[in-house]
Amino acid sequence: MDYLDIIKQSLSKEAARLISVSDKIWDFAEVRYEEKQSSALMAQTLEDSGFEVVRNAGGIETAFVATFGKGQPVVAFLGEYDALPALSQEANTNCYSPVENAGNGHGCGHNLLGTGALAAALATKACIEELGLSGTIKYYGCPAEEGGGGKAFMARAGLFDGVDVAFTWHPWDENLAYNARMLATNQIKYLFKGKSTHAAFSPHMGRSALDGVELMNVGANFLREHIIPEARLHYAITNAGGNAPNVVQSDAHVLYKVRSPKMHQVREITERVKDIARGAALMTGTQVTMEFDAASADLIPNVTLASMMDEELSKFGPVTFTDEEKAFAQSIQATFSDEEKRRVEKSGKILSEDLTAFRKEPDFLNGSTDVGDVSWLVPVGQVYIATCAWGTAPHSWQMVTQGKSSYAHKGMLLAGSVIAASAVRALTNPALITAAKEEHILQLEGETYNSLLPEEAQPRPLNRK
Numbered sequence: 001m002d003y004l005d006i007i008k009q010s011l012s013k014e015a016a017r018l019i020s021v022s023d024k025i026w027d028f029a030e031v032r033y034e035e036k037q038s039s040a041l042m043a044q045t046l047e048d049s050g051f052e053v054v055r056n057a058g059g060i061e062t063a064f065v066a067t068f069g070k071g072q073p074v075v076a077f078l079g080e081y082d083a084l085p086a087l088s089q090e091a092n093t094n095c096y097s098p099v100e101n102a103g104n105g106h107g108c109g110h111n112l113l114g115t116g117a118l119a120a121a122l123a124t125k126a127c128i129e130e131l132g133l134s135g136t137i138k139y140y141g142c143p144a145e146e147g148g149g150g151k152a153f154m155a156r157a158g159l160f161d162g163v164d165v166a167f168t169w170h171p172w173d174e175n176l177a178y179n180a181r182m183l184a185t186n187q188i189k190y191l192f193k194g195k196s197t198h199a200a201f202s203p204h205m206g207r208s209a210l211d212g213v214e215l216m217n218v219g220a221n222f223l224r225e226h227i228i229p230e231a232r233l234h235y236a237i238t239n240a241g242g243n244a245p246n247v248v249q250s251d252a253h254v255l256y257k258v259r260s261p262k263m264h265q266v267r268e269i270t271e272r273v274k275d276i277a278r279g280a281a282l283m284t285g286t287q288v289t290m291e292f293d294a295a296s297a298d299l300i301p302n303v304t305l306a307s308m309m310d311e312e313l314s315k316f317g318p319v320t321f322t323d324e325e326k327a328f329a330q331s332i333q334a335t336f337s338d339e340e341k342r343r344v345e346k347s348g349k350i351l352s353e354d355l356t357a358f359r360k361e362p363d364f365l366n367g368s369t370d371v372g373d374v375s376w377l378v379p380v381g382q383v384y385i386a387t388c389a390w391g392t393a394p395h396s397w398q399m400v401t402q403g404k405s406s407y408a409h410k411g412m413l414l415a416g417s418v419i420a421a422s423a424v425r426a427l428t429n430p431a432l433i434t435a436a437k438e439e440h441i442l443q444l445e446g447e448t449y450n451s452l453l454p455e456e457a458q459p460r461p462l463n464r465k
Contacts, residue, residue: 003127003424004315007417010126011119018119018416019409021045025111026091026403029083029104032148033461035062038081039141042114046139049122057141058157060459063150064141065159068125073433074136075124075423076160076378078168078371079117080110080145085462089400094331096397105400108146109171112387112403112412116169119416124423135427138163142370144459147187147257149294151370152451153459155377163378164433165305165426168371169415171408172384173392175318176356177310179301180363182372183232183259184266186295186452190216190277194286196250206248210241212284213252219276220256227269232259232366255293259368263297263452293460295452296370300443301362304436305381305422310358312421313383319410321351328405329389332398340391349390351407376449379436383418387411 001009011018021041028037039055039062047053051066088103089096099105106112121139128135140159144150154160170178192213197206217235224233234257241249256273260266274290281288321329329351333344374380387408392398402408426433 006127006130007123007420010123022111022115023404025081026106031104031462032082032144033459035081035143042141058154058159062143066139069136071134073164075426076163076166077117077121077139079114080142081114082146087400089397091404106403107395107399112171116412116415120419123420127424133427145370149296149370152296152373155373160377166378166380167419169383171387173388173390174352174356175386176384177306177358178382178384179306180365182299182365183368184263184298185259185368187257187293189255189291191289192252192286194250197248199246199248207285208248209252209286210249212280212286213254215280216277230261292457297372297376299372300375302379304439309381309383309422313418316417318353319414321407325407326350332389344391352386379440385411385415
């Protein structure tokens with residue numbers, strides 16, 4: 001058998017176990033740095049399969065590294081398993097129905113992402129054993145991709161040192177070899193402190209922290225006109241000072257997220273946002289302190305690996321779906337907004353059963369990922385595989401409800417197959433790795449990795465206050 005046959009046979013045998021792992025992680029729905037059950041399940045599955053596992057990797061409780069093989073080259077698989085807050089939703093239903101009020105949900109499909117990468121690791125291990133290949137494979141259990149910058153902290157700990165190339169994937173509504181840049185980002189919490197008093201008897205004696213937050217937001221809204229168009233500035237008021245309007249609010253907090261194509265741009269915009277916060281505090285007679293939350297680097301593409309992955313994706317071909325699966329997907333599309341429905345109608349797609357043509361010129365996606373931090377250190381290749389109805393918005397209840405669907409499972413196993421095949425190509429073709437590394441140097445354009453994490457920054461669980 002060749003490597004493709006071994007991968008197909010391996011994942012056919014492992015399919016039921018992998019689907020069970022994915023569905024359990026969907027059920028756990030643990031948010032950033034709280035993924036204790038999810039990471040334990042993944043680590044134990046790999047250990048049971050013959051991998052040597054190091055838990056608490058880099059001093060991060062829910063990170064781990066699983067290794068199999070020996071020698072060079074070293075090929076990495078990047079897995080994720082964190083959920084999102086306030087996206088609780090029942091599975092396999094076409095109406096909004098939270099399992100738990102304000103509970104968590106897998107709105108970005110990371111239960112599938114982590115398990116698809118796990119599938120790749122198991123299938124690649126089978127190829128190493130049956131074909132007698134040399135080299136080392138490593139599965140990285142990466143927590144807190146959603147706003148926590150897990151891989152940035154793992155990179156700072158040196159966990160990716162010695163890796164030659166890395167592979168990962170993402171659940172999507174299309175099938176493609178991913179070749180795009182993404183935005184660098186950071187998050188900082190601004191804590192305003194004022195003085196409470198009775199809002200009617202003695203308002204002049206109070207200093208409203210909420211006024212400080214509101215004025216900061218006004219200033220940030222004006223700033224948006226004077227930053228580059230590609231940059232993004234988001235905020236969430238995490239503490240509005242309480243529920244009593246007759247009390248001047250003594251404490252109020254706002255969390256700001258800055259995004260821009262380059263890390264130095266994020267730093268520059270962040271300093272301007274900090275000045276706005278200080279100005280708001282001066283205007284309101286309050287004090288403001290700043291707490292760093294998380295950050296991730298911009299994503300560096302690698303056309304060499306992306307084009308190779310496109311070749312492997314073409315060998316497997318897209319998933320085909322049953323009439324029942326298409327009917328459920330169509331019922332999900334019926335819940336979309338009018339604007340989303342117009343896009344669906346124009347595309348004519350229910351579930352993607354084709355491959356998106358590969359583009360050698362890197363595209364640009366207005367999102368962020370901590371895969372970016374890894375991509376500054378080693379060449380990274382990715383595929384995006386259809387696991388949801390076409391047009392499904394990420395971070396939506398519709399995405400959550402499809403996370404345990406039969407077509408999501410099919411896409412997950414296809415992703416694992418393509419990544420495993422790509423890993424075998426890397427293990428058996430030194431020239432491919434050399435070319436990827438040479439391109440990596442060119443893509444960096446003379447820059448070196450300078451993490452957005454301050455030296456004192458530590459992994460922080462989800463900031464709920």
